[in-house]
Amino acid sequence: MTDQATAQTDRTYIVIPLFNDWEALSLLLDKIRETVEPSIRQKFHFLIVDDCSVSNYQNLPTDTGATLSILRLWRNVGHQKAIALGLSYLAAQPDVYTTIVMDSDGEDQPEDIPKLLQASQAKPGQIIFAHRAKRRESQLFKFFYLIYKTVFKLLTGKAITFGNFSAIPPGLLRKLVNVSEIWNNYPGGVIRSRLPYRSIPLERGGRLAGESKMNFVSLILHGLSAISVLMEATAVRIFLFCIITAAISSVAITSVVLLRFTDQWLIPGWASYVVFSLFIVILQAFLISLLLVFIVLTYRTQSHFIPAKQYGDFVERLERVY
Known part of the structure; x- marks a missing residue:
């Protein structure tokens, strides 16, 4: 043996x-x-x-x-x-x-x-x-x-x-x-x-x-801790989601602008409101992506327990x- x-x-x-x-x-x-x-x-x-x-x-x-x-x-x-x-x-x-x-x-x-x-x-x-x-x-x-x-x-x-x-x-x-x-x-x-x-x-x-x-808060924290140990994979997936969201929003903005100048039945001001809302979505996606990059870089450089x-x-x- x-x-x-x-x-x-x-x-x-x-x-x-x-x-x-x-x-x-x-x-x-x-x-x-x-x-x-x-x-x-x-x-x-x-x-x-x-x-x-x-x-x-x-x-x-x-x-x-x-x-x-x-x-x-x-x-x-x-x-x-x-x-x-x-x-x-x-x-x-x-x-x-x-x-x-x-x-x-x-x-x-x-x-x-x-x-x-x-x-x-x-x-x-x-x-x-x-x-x-x-x-x-x-x-x-x-x-x-x-x-x-x-x-x-x-x-x-x-x-x-x-x-x-x-x-x-x-x-x-x-x-x-x-x-x-x-x-x-x-x-x-x-x-x-x-x-x-x-x-x-x-x-x-x-x-x-x-x-x-275990109460409800403890269960939530336990779930988040499990996700956090795979932070790099999580960050990549969220980053890709933000890129896809920004791309879809950009296509939607282009479509609304084209419709605004080609179709007269659109309600005045409606197109501007949609474009502004989608622009906010793109900005948020960019800021989230930037934040994720800094978090991952910080995680990789810090010493771990x-x-x-x-x-x-x-x-x-x-x-x-x-």
């Missing part, structure tokens, strides 16, 4: 970002113990990334896996950044292993962990994501999620049908944490990294306890539970 294969099967790290969701985490660990076979579960090493919670756990199950540690952060950085910090901490260790990323609320179902591991072992050179074959959210949420996927596809040219629930092979972990874009959005960062990935269909579960910390190199600034301590 090769070293890589040994690293894949020897142990499995499970990174779980958390903010005040200790009750849900406790229920999640219980569910893992109930649904995952002991032969698989005994290889689990849990890393809970505590995103500077204002509360602490009362008790946690101590027989779910091999070890459970809590990575305490100095400040609240948000869900996506907490994932990047947890992965960076593991990548900095002498040995790396297959790593599962999952949420603490139970919507990522524990019984699907073996399916991710099996898919990862079948394709050891790829990051495996859980594609949501069936969701349990409200119809309103599903409607806005469909809008988000459509807008993401139009602006970036990429399809995104998965979230954080994933399996990272050891051979890609250290490469991934050197991708600056995972700091803003983990799935989007993987897409931007051009590291090989694929998704498998898995059903989304329900929250085990408490209420989601590399999680693998700077994660230590955010880590307070590692607390071993068992």
Whole structure:
């Protein structure tokens, strides 16, 4: 057996970002113990990334896996950044292993962990994501999620049908944490990294306890952060849209001017109003294009946050539970 294969099967790290969701985490660990076979579960090493919670756990199950540690952060950085910090901490260790990323609320179902591991072992050179074959959210949420996927596809040219629930092979972990874009959005960062990935269909579960910390504003910001990591592709598409809009407006202005001097039935002043409106559209398209050029040039020249190199600034301590 090769070293890589040994690293894949020897142990499995499970990174779980958390903010005040200790009750849900406790229920999640219980569910893992109930649904995952002991032969698989005994290889689990849990890393809970505590995103500077204002509360602490009362008790946690101590027989779910091999070890459970809590990575305490100095400040609240948000869900996506907490994932990047947890992965960076593991990548900095002498040995790396297959790593599962999952949420603490139970919507990522524990019984699907073996399916991710099996898919990862079948394709050891790829990051495996859980594609949501069936969701349990409200119809309103599903409607806005469909809008988000459509807008993401139009602006970036990429399809995104998965979230954080994933399996990272050891051979890609250290490469991934050197991708600056995972700091803003983990799935989007993987897409931007051009590291090989694929998704498998898995059903989304329900929250085990408490209420989601995500409100409407948070969901919008989460969607924008995913789009922002593919900013260059987005900027090019918006730039092309502005050029097409300006070209159509120019043709329309020419047509209106010709009609104004050839057809006497046009209402006086109507042609001037249309030409002025279309000229404003062209001016706005030009200004947006100019702004996009400056944004892309600034983005390319500025230094970026590399999680693998700077994660230590955010880590307070590692607390071993068992």
